[in-house]
Amino acid sequence: MDAAAARRGRSLIDVDQLTPAEVHWxxxxxxxxxxxxxxxxxxxxxxxxxxVVNLFFEPSTRTRISFELAAKRLSADVVNFxxxxxxxxxxxxxxxxVLTLQAMGVDALVVRHPCxxxxxxxxxxxxxxxxxxxxxxxxxxxxxxxxCYALIRRIGCLQDKRxxxxxxxxxxxxxxxxxxxFTMLGAEVxxxxxxxxxxxxxxxxxxxxxxxxxxxxDCDVFYLLRLQTERQEEGLIPSLREYAAAYQxxxxxxxxxxxxxxxxxxxxxxxxxxxxxxxxxxxxAVMLDQVTSGLAVxxxxxxxxxxxxxxxxxxxx
Amino acid sequence: MDAAAARRGRSLIDVDQLTPAEVHWxxxxxxxxxxxxxxxxxxxxxxxxxxVVNLFFEPSTRTRISFELAAKRLSADVVNFxxxxxxxxxxxxxxxxVLTLQAMGVDALVVRHPCxxxxxxxxxxxxxxxxxxxxxxxxxxxxxxxxCYALIRRIGCLQDKRxxxxxxxxxxxxxxxxxxxFTMLGAEVxxxxxxxxxxxxxxxxxxxxxxxxxxxxDCDVFYLLRLQTERQEEGLIPSLREYAAAYQxxxxxxxxxxxxxxxxxxxxxxxxxxxxxxxxxxxxAVMLDQVTSGLAVxxxxxxxxxxxxxxxxxxxx
Amino acid sequence: MDAAAARRGRSLIDVDQLTPAEVHWxxxxxxxxxxxxxxxxxxxxxxxxxxVVNLFFEPSTRTRISFELAAKRLSADVVNFxxxxxxxxxxxxxxxxVLTLQAMGVDALVVRHPCxxxxxxxxxxxxxxxxxxxxxxxxxxxxxxxxCYALIRRIGCLQDKRxxxxxxxxxxxxxxxxxxxFTMLGAEVxxxxxxxxxxxxxxxxxxxxxxxxxxxxDCDVFYLLRLQTERQEEGLIPSLREYAAAYQxxxxxxxxxxxxxxxxxxxxxxxxxxxxxxxxxxxxAVMLDQVTSGLAVxxxxxxxxxxxxxxxxxxxx
Numbered sequence: 001m002d003a004a005a006a007r008r009g010r011s012l013i014d015v016d017q018l019t020p021a022e023v024h025w026x027x028x029x030x031x032x033x034x035x036x037x038x039x040x041x042x043x044x045x046x047x048x049x050x051x052v053v054n055l056f057f058e059p060s061t062r063t064r065i066s067f068e069l070a071a072k073r074l075s076a077d078v079v080n081f082x083x084x085x086x087x088x089x090x091x092x093x094x095x096x097x098v099l100t101l102q103a104m105g106v107d108a109l110v111v112r113h114p115c116x117x118x119x120x121x122x123x124x125x126x127x128x129x130x131x132x133x134x135x136x137x138x139x140x141x142x143x144x145x146x147x148c149y150a151l152i153r154r155i156g157c158l159q160d161k162r163x164x165x166x167x168x169x170x171x172x173x174x175x176x177x178x179x180x181x182f183t184m185l186g187a188e189v190x191x192x193x194x195x196x197x198x199x200x201x202x203x204x205x206x207x208x209x210x211x212x213x214x215x216x217x218d219c220d221v222f223y224l225l226r227l228q229t230e231r232q233e234e235g236l237i238p239s240l241r242e243y244a245a246a247y248q249x250x251x252x253x254x255x256x257x258x259x260x261x262x263x264x265x266x267x268x269x270x271x272x273x274x275x276x277x278x279x280x281x282x283x284x285a286v287m288l289d290q291v292t293s294g295l296a297v298x299x300x301x302x303x304x305x306x307x308x309x310x311x312x313x314x315x316x317x
Numbered sequence: 318m319d320a321a322a323a324r325r326g327r328s329l330i331d332v333d334q335l336t337p338a339e340v341h342w343x344x345x346x347x348x349x350x351x352x353x354x355x356x357x358x359x360x361x362x363x364x365x366x367x368x369v370v371n372l373f374f375e376p377s378t379r380t381r382i383s384f385e386l387a388a389k390r391l392s393a394d395v396v397n398f399x400x401x402x403x404x405x406x407x408x409x410x411x412x413x414x415v416l417t418l419q420a421m422g423v424d425a426l427v428v429r430h431p432c433x434x435x436x437x438x439x440x441x442x443x444x445x446x447x448x449x450x451x452x453x454x455x456x457x458x459x460x461x462x463x464x465c466y467a468l469i470r471r472i473g474c475l476q477d478k479r480x481x482x483x484x485x486x487x488x489x490x491x492x493x494x495x496x497x498x499f500t501m502l503g504a505e506v507x508x509x510x511x512x513x514x515x516x517x518x519x520x521x522x523x524x525x526x527x528x529x530x531x532x533x534x535d536c537d538v539f540y541l542l543r544l545q546t547e548r549q550e551e552g553l554i555p556s557l558r559e560y561a562a563a564y565q566x567x568x569x570x571x572x573x574x575x576x577x578x579x580x581x582x583x584x585x586x587x588x589x590x591x592x593x594x595x596x597x598x599x600x601x602a603v604m605l606d607q608v609t610s611g612l613a614v615x616x617x618x619x620x621x622x623x624x625x626x627x628x629x630x631x632x633x634x
Numbered sequence: 635m636d637a638a639a640a641r642r643g644r645s646l647i648d649v650d651q652l653t654p655a656e657v658h659w660x661x662x663x664x665x666x667x668x669x670x671x672x673x674x675x676x677x678x679x680x681x682x683x684x685x686v687v688n689l690f691f692e693p694s695t696r697t698r699i700s701f702e703l704a705a706k707r708l709s710a711d712v713v714n715f716x717x718x719x720x721x722x723x724x725x726x727x728x729x730x731x732v733l734t735l736q737a738m739g740v741d742a743l744v745v746r747h748p749c750x751x752x753x754x755x756x757x758x759x760x761x762x763x764x765x766x767x768x769x770x771x772x773x774x775x776x777x778x779x780x781x782c783y784a785l786i787r788r789i790g791c792l793q794d795k796r797x798x799x800x801x802x803x804x805x806x807x808x809x810x811x812x813x814x815x816f817t818m819l820g821a822e823v824x825x826x827x828x829x830x831x832x833x834x835x836x837x838x839x840x841x842x843x844x845x846x847x848x849x850x851x852d853c854d855v856f857y858l859l860r861l862q863t864e865r866q867e868e869g870l871i872p873s874l875r876e877y878a879a880a881y882q883x884x885x886x887x888x889x890x891x892x893x894x895x896x897x898x899x900x901x902x903x904x905x906x907x908x909x910x911x912x913x914x915x916x917x918x919a920v921m922l923d924q925v926t927s928g929l930a931v932x933x934x935x936x937x938x939x940x941x942x943x944x945x946x947x948x949x950x951x
Contacts, residue, residue: 269413
């Protein structure tokens, strides 16, 4: 709780800013907030009168709604700011926007931006807490934390669990943040991708494979990444069909995996590409748990970022 | 109240799911809520901490604002989700969206969708209450209920009243739901449309006419439907001018009607097409009453859908 | 307080509707609200249960968020209505929209519209309070009031201060409202613009100049107006570069001004056009104070417009 207390009032740009103790504090806090979302009256006064702005420079209805509901269930005031993809705000114009919002007394900015690093730069401009909701190919820390939360709820401590992250590792901010988070909590990560989608310059100790079959039998979790269909036009995969033939998690492959192996995906799924419909709707898919976890974890992250200013209490209300 | 109690916590896809007793309970509840909207502090805590999502796959500012205000005046948290007409979510992608929202602990989905039947399908996927806010050419139950409410407030019980529904019956979800609701409350409905806009296969007992003059003198209410100007390009009407010449409610025609006959329209009006400006702004037009009724009725529908989970009370606060 | 009390419940279309006493009451009220925005719990119950609609027919994220936060910090319910620039609602359709919102029990309409005069026309249609958030080239009263507020906070009473308004006076609603407000509070205004951007038919007593250098040494405030880049295509300025050479407030020019002279701009700034980056980020630029003031002044305006209906009290909560 000491480490956590020190963290409060600060931003969250990526997972590696957090110590393991802080991650555990966040996950514990999320647990108490998840209970709130199961009540009929899904609301606590923890952040009453605080102002949260969703500053989305990339469309993402799911993530925006998850943060919006997280803030509302903590009784914060939320304002949505969505810039059209065509008018992405850069440089001085972005700084003016951020300083303008700060001058309005905004307490937290939840930022999604197509440029890697934008939330970190914004964090340097403002006293408001900045929560990274996904930036370019860089990081997506709340996704990684919610994945840890969802996994721990299903299989307990991640120590020595083996997690395969499968798909377009190279372009994935989700993969980057998940590798850090899973590793921090003691899991072993193995990366699976075609050579064209595997990042260059991996640290020498990284386990990886180009062949899903190679890791099928010794993983506890298969984390499938969303494949952008642009990869086909870019020539990075021959076709969606061939990609699916080699990397789709389907019933046949899952049948060869450990009996309790789980299947995760950050959503939204391309059914029939990364994952077959049968597996997506089956008992070993954790995607809806991930969504539920996302709300609880984002409540905890907002509470960490803002609750400390007056020593708010997660249990109250 | 017994029938009503049984209904609570359930969805509203179309009017014919409701018994007459349930309709009367809704209208009575709406009456108590209408009073709330006349106060300076237009708010009751009936649905505090419940989450309502406006899931609109078809643009409709009026209906969205009506539901948004209804939810807010009941102290619910509201999130808007508007999908561009170009990216209408279908099939599995729609199901994923709905299950994602359910996983976030959403209590009610207010759904408008261009495909007939979509809200009913969604209702089969989720435990959240689904309120149909208009689907394709199928149904628009809250419109029909608010029309009943507005009419009863003006002319009392609908038993044996005669209501002409005039215009593009064939393509109108409003007409379909209104026919059911008006009939259920004892009114006699007569349909008036050009042959090209009259649905085929009407039940044999249906009264209808191709000529507005034929029914002018023996109706208590003229319910004009909005004419989509596409009907002209589709060749279903020769021109807006000729349509107006035959079916517009104007001062001359209204002068031949019963002295207390009323004029309704679901809005937004095409002035000079379905209705002349003089009649639209005159004392026998009920359109603004319909809007006010809409808010009260939608509060009642949301309260029916959600209030029962904890036995909330419409009168409290 | 008497004049102010009389004003409550009324609309704000332009500054000249207000008496100096009313302006002072608004600025005093804003002062008490600014303190609210500095608390951790930035919320007072002054307008609980009132409904405010942001009716924006012109995109403006900053102004919309400023009004949205102002309303939320007063505990009002806020609904956003943004019409695409392409579908600007006019004439009867606009009237129908306004009457529809009134029929929903809306208490205040915050209106931004590209047509000069639209908020005034709307005010004639509805009992709801209408707050002009900028209309065409006509007026922007909350901008002018917030500028007065920000200035008074910096330099005290405006009596006998000299304020240069510099730039595209001809097309500027900000200039029109600021001239009225600054003059009402006793300041002397001097207009500086190229002849092509200076309005014709100025009152004979108006001080003006085509040359910024002429007024550099005897002004307390330089208020730079945003230059729409369209002016170049319209041939009203030779080029942005030449405009900047003659009218940009840069360090060299500011060095020649009085040592305590301030620089204002309604935002968003075109850095390097109206104002150099160095001056924009320097200690004499008041732009962020203007933003902070905007929130406080808009809270006061909304409170004036709505608070009186039940004798709400700015201090409560």
